Every structure is written in structure tokens, then in C-alpha cells.
Amino acid sequence: MQIDARGMTCPKPVVLTLEALPKLGAEEFLEVLVNDEVAVGNLTRLAEEKNCELLVVEKGGYTSMTLVPRTASAPAAPAAPEPEAIEVQVVPATGDAVVAVGSDVMGRGSEELGKILVKGLIYALAHQETVPKTMLFFNSGARLTCEGSESLDDIRELEGRGTQILTCGTCLDFYGIRDRLGVGGVTNLYAIAEIIASEPVVTSI
Amino acid sequence: MDDIKLTKLSECAGCGAKVGAGVLAQLLSDIPVQRDPALIVGFDKSDDAAVYKLSDDLAMVMTCDFFPPIADDPYTFGAIAATNALSDIYAMGGEPRVALNIMAVPEGMPSEVVHEILRGGYEKVAEAGASIAGGHSIYDEEPKYGLSVTGLVDPRRLLTNAGARPGDVLVYTKRLGSGCVVTAAKGGLASAEQVAAAEASMMTLNRYARDVMVRHDVHAATDVTGFGMLGHTLEMAQGADAAIELDAAAFELLDGARETARLGILPAGMYRNRHFAEAEVDAEGVPLDMVDVLFCPETSGGLLISVAPDDAEALTADLRADGRVPCAVAVGRVLAHEGGKRIRVRGA
Numbered sequence: 001m002q003i004d005a006r007g008m009t010c011p012k013p014v015v016l017t018l019e020a021l022p023k024l025g026a027e028e029f030l031e032v033l034v035n036d037e038v039a040v041g042n043l044t045r046l047a048e049e050k051n052c053e054l055l056v057v058e059k060g061g062y063t064s065m066t067l068v069p070r071t072a073s074a075p076a077a078p079a080a081p082e083p084e085a086i087e088v089q090v091v092p093a094t095g096d097a098v099v100a101v102g103s104d105v106m107g108r109g110s111e112e113l114g115k116i117l118v119k120g121l122i123y124a125l126a127h128q129e130t131v132p133k134t135m136l137f138f139n140s141g142a143r144l145t146c147e148g149s150e151s152l153d154d155i156r157e158l159e160g161r162g163t164q165i166l167t168c169g170t171c172l173d174f175y176g177i178r179d180r181l182g183v184g185g186v187t188n189l190y191a192i193a194e195i196i197a198s199e200p201v202v203t204s205i
Numbered sequence: 206m207d208d209i210k211l212t213k214l215s216e217c218a219g220c221g222a223k224v225g226a227g228v229l230a231q232l233l234s235d236i237p238v239q240r241d242p243a244l245i246v247g248f249d250k251s252d253d254a255a256v257y258k259l260s261d262d263l264a265m266v267m268t269c270d271f272f273p274p275i276a277d278d279p280y281t282f283g284a285i286a287a288t289n290a291l292s293d294i295y296a297m298g299g300e301p302r303v304a305l306n307i308m309a310v311p312e313g314m315p316s317e318v319v320h321e322i323l324r325g326g327y328e329k330v331a332e333a334g335a336s337i338a339g340g341h342s343i344y345d346e347e348p349k350y351g352l353s354v355t356g357l358v359d360p361r362r363l364l365t366n367a368g369a370r371p372g373d374v375l376v377y378t379k380r381l382g383s384g385c386v387v388t389a390a391k392g393g394l395a396s397a398e399q400v401a402a403a404e405a406s407m408m409t410l411n412r413y414a415r416d417v418m419v420r421h422d423v424h425a426a427t428d429v430t431g432f433g434m435l436g437h438t439l440e441m442a443q444g445a446d447a448a449i450e451l452d453a454a455a456f457e458l459l460d461g462a463r464e465t466a467r468l469g470i471l472p473a474g475m476y477r478n479r480h481f482a483e484a485e486v487d488a489e490g491v492p493l494d495m496v497d498v499l500f501c502p503e504t505s506g507g508l509l510i511s512v513a514p515d516d517a518e519a520l521t522a523d524l525r526a527d528g529r530v531p532c533a534v535a536v537g538r539v540l541a542h543e544g545g546k547r548i549r550v551r552g553a
Contacts, residue, residue: 009473010388010470010471010472010473011388011389011391011392011394011470012392014392014468014469014470015392015393015394018394018468036473037476038471038472038473038476041469041471041476042469042470042471043469044469045466045467045468045469045471045493045494045497046468046469048467049467049468049469
């Protein structure tokens with residue numbers, strides 16, 4: 001679910017978020033777009049109070065804040081030194097971004113939570129105004145582009161919007177899932193190295 | 206008339222509409238100040254009101270304050286705006302005598318709404334023992350109301366926000382959190398009881414606290430408004446070149462204030478006040494929601510009184526005995542500033 005709260009003044013973004021949170025289904029999350037520091041500060045507090053994991057992505061001129069409710073089955077990640085919001089700096093809105101996905105979980109801690117987070121992030125990426133130019137999937141990240149992946153539809157949407165989707169062939173073979181590849185092309189480490197070396201913005205997840 | 210939700214017409218809430226302290230200082234920095242020796246508190250000080258000395262035992266205290274609707278009921282809005290404007294006179298230890306209306310209303314606003322706003326103002330000014338002598342109104346899309354007030358004070362008994370002395374006890378006379386509750390009310394997230402309690406607090410004149418305060422050994426006072434408790438405390442510490450320790454647990458709070466802060470229903474003014482003051486504030490170990498309440502702008506807040514330590518107990522007892530002062534609690538003390546941050550907030 002997405003709320004575009006850009007241009008709204010306090011307390012409107014919080015009010016809309018409070019109304020939307022109870023309507024989320026299991027494993028659903030809520031993305032709120034805001035464009036002032038008051039809304040960012042307020043939603044950060046709200047996420048904490050409502051026991052949500054928070055993904056903050058700075059965009060050109062606005063901020064995407066994704067609230068992922070922590071369910072009983074997916075408790076908060078074990079105490080990291082700083083239990084603050086996970087910050088993911090992704091895409092300057094240029095369309096030049098390369099996103100490298102080296103795992104099917106995001107961050108360290110609970111694997112269950114890490115899977116929810118990676119799914120949330122790919123969903124969010126697929127719903128940006130500007131999508132990445134290229135997304136590279138390697139190691140266990142290769143599972144995300146294969147049948148059975150909960151992110152498959154979102155990655156197909158990214159591809160449909162022009163993102164080049166490339167998965168590491170060695171990795172597909174290692175996990176024995178090459179025949180289940182559901183989206184994009186297969187590449188090798190040489191091609192991945194070339195992309196990483198030649199592109200100005202590469203973000204690793 | 207009942208359907209009109211005045212607060213829907215305002216961008217900011219009450220004293221939250223105040224321009225940030227840092228912005229103000231910068232705006233004023235290159236404007237030459239006229240030096241008139243009779244102007245004993247003026248532009249160059251960050252005090253609540255200007256003071257002009259007429260004779261050795263008489264000075265005028267002048268202030269001006271107005272803001273957009275903070276309550277949906279026009280009478281309540283008028284009364285709060287007037288109470289807030291009169292407060293600066295009381296914070297200086299003065300007594301208001303004459304007030305002028307300052308008003309902006311949308312062209313289409315029903316006349317009975319305008320009448321109710323003014324009635325709220327007139328009744329509070331009358332309760333203060335002063336008179337409204339006129340004023341000025343203009344058309345504007347966003348309604349605004351307030352007063353310019355002139356009062357009198359004996360300059361030898363004038364209380365600025367700069368006279369605090371190390372050892373003094375700080376006493377606060379209202380329950381904290383009006384800015385939080387008002388913001389929640391704007392989002393329909395405060396109960397009718399919470400809003401009523403906040404409005405009653407904002408409509409309570411600081412006259413009663415002032416009348417008790419001037420009979421005690423008080424060194425400094427200020428009213429807590431747009432810069433929030435921490436912003437005004439910092440001004441008091443800087444004015445006296447002292448440090449101040451606040452006890453977060455001592456404050457009496459309006460019902461709903463901390464709950465509101467936890468939900469992230471905080472006005473822009475809270476963030477402005479944070480930016481301005483946080484470099485001088487050490488609130489380590491105090492829960493974020495409590496610190497947010499302390500940074501949140503208050504509308505028509507109470508008096509923060511710096512009293513000699515041996516008179517603190519008598520002052521709080523007298524304030525409580527008056528019956529018209531919402532509360533009286535010792536919330537902190539003044540210390541010598543020995544470097545480091547000027548404000549330390551303890552506990553919660």
C-alpha cells in the first residue's frame with residue numbers, strides 16, 4: 001500500500017498512516033512518500049510506537065518511508081549495537097543506478113525479517129518514479145529471480161519498466177536452480193565486474 | 206456556526222506558528238538599534254516584553270502577540286489568544302492596563318464567528334483588569350487574532366528572564382504539553398476531555414501566578430510559549446550566564462501529551478526548537494517522547510519562575526493555596542555554568 005503525503009503538513013501524514021496500518025494484510029507493508037523533515041521525524045516515531053521496521057530511502061526531493069509491521073513470527077532483529085531505523089541509500093533519481101543484490105535476506109539478524117525486508121525493498125524499487133538501470137543478483141540473491149520467489153512479480157515489473165535484470169550463472173548452478181530462472185538474463189562475474197567498474201552508482205544490498 | 210472548524214483554516218498551531226529563535230536573531234542582526242536610555246528592556250534582549258522607564262518607580266511594559274486558530278470554537282480561540290498575549294506582561298512582573306486588538310479574518314467569515322473571537326478576547330482582558338481601547342483588523346485568508354498590550358511595572362521590581370542566580374529553584378505553574386495536545390486535536394486524535402483540559406489550561410491567565418510570585422524572593426521569570434520548555438529554559442540560562450538542570454519527572458503533564466509525542470504527532474515548531482537548542486541540551490537517558498514534549502511549543506504556557514532556594518517552598522505553597530494557579534512544581538535548579546552544555550535534563 002502506498003500513501004503519497006508529499007506537500008501535506010503535520011499531522012496529516014501521521015493521521016493517514018495511522019488509518020492505513022490496521023488495514024495491512026499479513027506480510028504487507030506501507031510506503032509513505034513525504035517531503036519535509038517534520039513528516040520524516042514524526043513517521044520515525046510512529047514506526048517505533050507501532051512496532052514497525054522502517055526503511056528510509058532518500059529520493060531526489062522527497063523521502064520514501066516504508067513501514068513493515070513486525071509480526072509475532074518475525075521478531076525484531078537481535079540487538080544490534082544501534083537499534084535504529086535501517087537506512088538504505090539507493091537511487092539518485094537519475095535512472096543510472098545499479099543495484100547489486102547478493103543475498104535473499106537484507107541486513108544481519110533474523111533471517112525471517114531479512115526476507116521480509118528484501119521483499120519490501122524490491123517492491124519499493126518497482127514502484128519508484130525512476131527505476132534502477134540494472135539489477136545484479138548473485139549468491140543467494142539468485143533465488144529472488146527464480147520461480148518460487150515472492151519478489152518475482154516485482155522483478156518482472158522492474159524489467160517491464162526497463163530495468164536490466166541479470167543473474168549470476170555460476171550462482172544459479174551452485175544452488176541448482178538454473179532451470180527455474182523466471183526473469184531476466186544470465187550473466188557471469190566478468191560481466192558483473194565490468195558493470196560495477198564502469199557505472200558511477202552501484203548500491204549493494 | 207457549530208460546523209466551522211477554525212483550526213482547519215490554520216497552517217500552524219498557536220505558538221507553534223512562531224518564527225524560530227535562530228531565524229529571528231539573524232533577521233535582526235544587522236538592523237541598528239536605537240539607544241534610548243529609558244528603554245531598559247528592548248530589541249537587543251530576548252525577553253518577553255519591552256520595558257520603557259517613565260520614572261524611578263514607574264515603567265511601561267509592552268508586548269504584542271497573535272496567531273492563527275488554535276481551537277475550533279471561536280470564543281475559545283479568542284480567549285486563548287488574549288490570555289497568551291497578556292502573559293508576557295505577567296512574565297515581567299507587570300500588570301496589564303490597555304490592550305489593542307490585532308485581527309485578520311477571511312472576507313466570508315460569518316460575523317457571529319468574528320464576534321465570538323472578539324468576545325473571548327474582551328472577557329480575558331476584563332478578567333486581567335485591563336481595557337481594550339481599539340485595534341486594527343484586516344482581511345486575510347487565514348484568520349489570526351491577538352493583542353498588543355501595555356502594562357505597568359515598578360522598574361525596581363521588574364522581572365526579566367535574565368536574572369536567575371545559581372542555587373535558585375525553578376518553579377513552573379501550568380501543566381506541560383498544550384502544543385502536543387493541540388496538534389493531536391487538529392488530526393482528530395485527541396479525546397474531547399484531553400482537548401477540554403488543554404484549552405482550560407491555555408485560557409488560564411498567568412495573572413494569578415504573577416500576583417503570588419511578586420510577593421516572593423523571585424530573581425527571574427519567563428512565560429513558556431513558542432520556543433518550548435527547553436528553548437525558554439535555555440534563554441534563561443544564557444541570560445544569566447548560568448546552567449540549568451531540569452527534572453523531567455517533576456513536570457505535571459496534560460493528559461495525552463506523551464502519548465501524542467510517541468505517535469509522532471509533533472508540530473514543525475518542535476523540530477525548529479530542537480535545531481535551535483539541542484546543541485546546548487543534554488537529555489541523555491530521558492525517553493524521546495518526554496524530550497519531545499519538553500521541546501514542543503507551548504501555547505499560552507505557564508510562568509517559569511527562578512526563586513531563591515530558601516523561598517522556593519513558600520512560593521510553591523502560596524501558588525497552590527491560591528486556587529487559580531493550575532499547578533506549582535519545582536522542576537529544576539540553576540547552577541553555575543562551568544563549561545559544557547547549559548541545560549541538563551534528568552530522569553523521566
